[in-house]
Amino acid sequence: MSERTFVGGIHPGYFKDYSSGKPITSARAPAQVIISLHQNIGAPCDPVVQVGDEVKMGQKIGEPKGFVSAPIFASVSGKVTKIEPFNHPLGNPVLAVFIENDGQDTPDEGMKPGKTLEELSAEEIKKIAKDAGLVGLGGATFPTHVKLSPPPEIKIDTVIINGAECEPFLTADHRQMLEQSDDIVYGLKAFMKALGATKGIIGIEDNKFDAVESMKKAVAEGKGDYDIEVHTLHTKYPQGAEKMLIKATTGREVPPGALPMAVNVVNQNSGTAVALAEAIKLGKPLYERVVTITGPGIKEPANLLVRNGTLVKDLIEQCGGMTDDARKLILGGPMMGLAQPTDEVPALKGTSGVLVLTEEFVKDLPISPCIKCGKCLDVCPMSLMPNFIGSASEKNMIDLAEKYGAMDCFECGCCTYTCPAKRPLVQWIRIAKGEIGARRKK
Ligand code: SF4
Ligand code: SF4
Numbered sequence: 001m002s003e004r005t006f007v008g009g010i011h012p013g014y015f016k017d018y019s020s021g022k023p024i025t026s027a028r029a030p031a032q033v034i035i036s037l038h039q040n041i042g043a044p045c046d047p048v049v050q051v052g053d054e055v056k057m058g059q060k061i062g063e064p065k066g067f068v069s070a071p072i073f074a075s076v077s078g079k080v081t082k083i084e085p086f087n088h089p090l091g092n093p094v095l096a097v098f099i100e101n102d103g104q105d106t107p108d109e110g111m112k113p114g115k116t117l118e119e120l121s122a123e124e125i126k127k128i129a130k131d132a133g134l135v136g137l138g139g140a141t142f143p144t145h146v147k148l149s150p151p152p153e154i155k156i157d158t159v160i161i162n163g164a165e166c167e168p169f170l171t172a173d174h175r176q177m178l179e180q181s182d183d184i185v186y187g188l189k190a191f192m193k194a195l196g197a198t199k200g201i202i203g204i205e206d207n208k209f210d211a212v213e214s215m216k217k218a219v220a221e222g223k224g225d226y227d228i229e230v231h232t233l234h235t236k237y238p239q240g241a242e243k244m245l246i247k248a249t250t251g252r253e254v255p256p257g258a259l260p261m262a263v264n265v266v267n268q269n270s271g272t273a274v275a276l277a278e279a280i281k282l283g284k285p286l287y288e289r290v291v292t293i294t295g296p297g298i299k300e301p302a303n304l305l306v307r308n309g310t311l312v313k314d315l316i317e318q319c320g321g322m323t324d325d326a327r328k329l330i331l332g333g334p335m336m337g338l339a340q341p342t343d344e345v346p347a348l349k350g351t352s353g354v355l356v357l358t359e360e361f362v363k364d365l366p367i368s369p370c371i372k373c374g375k376c377l378d379v380c381p382m383s384l385m386p387n388f389i390g391s392a393s394e395k396n397m398i399d400l401a402e403k404y405g406a407m408d409c410f411e412c413g414c415c416t417y418t419c420p421a422k423r424p425l426v427q428w429i430r431i432a433k434g435e436i437g438a439r440r441k442k
Pocket of ligand 2: 013369370374
């Protein structure tokens with residue numbers, strides 16, 4: 001058993017067995033994709049195609065509006081039939097490009113191999129990541145090229161690949177570590193070269209021993225002159241959160257409010273490493289990704305390679321549909337995922353999972369007053385006081401919530417999970433954060 005971990009956290013049921021044994025297969029390409037033009041943290045894209053245009057698979061259809069943004073690509077070849085707002089997992093409709101699939105998968109001319117990793121300079125690797133539209137595929141969707149561009153005064157010495165996949169139910173990263181381990185090592189080497197980092201670490205929870213073995217073998221065979229280690233981590237939620245992963249693998253503590261680069265580290269998800277490897281080796285931009293379709297409400301759970309803009313409804317149908325007692329649809333995992341009122345929502349770059357829960361997993365218990373048990377304080381990995389922040393927000397005392405450190409909460413949900421009074425702490429904290437963020441912008 002590994003010792004590597006962090007303070008706080010919880011041990012929820014993991015329920016990985018629904019899909020962990022299912023190899024990655026390609027999802028059926030839909031007759032139409034609906035590709036949202038906002039798929040990353042930061043600015044959305046402007047369309048660079050028009051209704052009636054014929055597009056090729058891998059062709060750029062969305063141009064980023066700012067530095068913290070990433071281009072968006074057609075995931076099929078075919079005809080642009082509409083450009084108009086459509087459902088988005090975050091709630092409000094967002095401008096989307098509708099493409100009628102011609103079934104040909106005609107590739108864009110730009111999709112071809114370029115230089116090898118050995119031939120590429122650091123700047124060229126950063127440009128490939130940027131031009132391929134890479135974002136953090138763990139769900140955070142932070143544009144990858146921004147993480148690869150720290151201020152000149154900061155020297156990144158370590159790149160950590162997040163293979164923890166600590167969210168219950170999700171297994172996409174697990175399968176990629178088994179099936180695409182060579183590309184993960186290749187991508188890690190590319191990240192290290194782009195940043196001038198001397199150390200690479202791949203962190204994996206100890207409930208995925210087959211992935212640990214697979215990655216160790218790939219590292220031994222593929223690391224060359226690079227200093228890369230696989231670290232086995234204690235299985236605990238949220239082990240994959242950036243600050244927790246850095247603490248567990250390097251012992252370094254990221255100060256409150258600071259980014260990992262403050263301790264000379266950059267984190268990347270294992271799926272993002274695969275995407276970078278494919279961008280370098282094949283010239284392939286990010287127009288598809290592995291998604292876990294799972295949960296007790298899915299008849300035939302699977303890990304599918306999904307084209308951007310495929311409707312969740314199509315994915316669920318391909319997995320045999322929902323069970324009769326299906327009750328709740330979530331994009332992502334049960335802890336940090338987004339509950340959806342409809343399955344007519346498109347898969348995005350950040351869609352790591354489609355989770356359908358049944359009645360027994362979704363119990364709406366009544367909220368009670370705080371009994372001051374302190375459990376939420378014990379589990380908070382950021383050493384916050386979720387009870388105080390939550391209560392302040394509930395009473396609309398936003399200044400007080402800010403004083404208690406609401407903005408340091410990264411919404412892992414441990415406090416809500418553990419609260420015996422069923423107080424929706426993370427929801428209240430999220431409201432406070434939104435209000436504080438809006439005030440700061442003014
Ligand atoms: S306060 Fe925030 S960071 Fe702390 S346990 Fe709750 S959700 Fe997680
Ligand atoms: S866990 Fe719930 S009941 Fe216990 S102190 Fe925190 S808010 Fe109060």
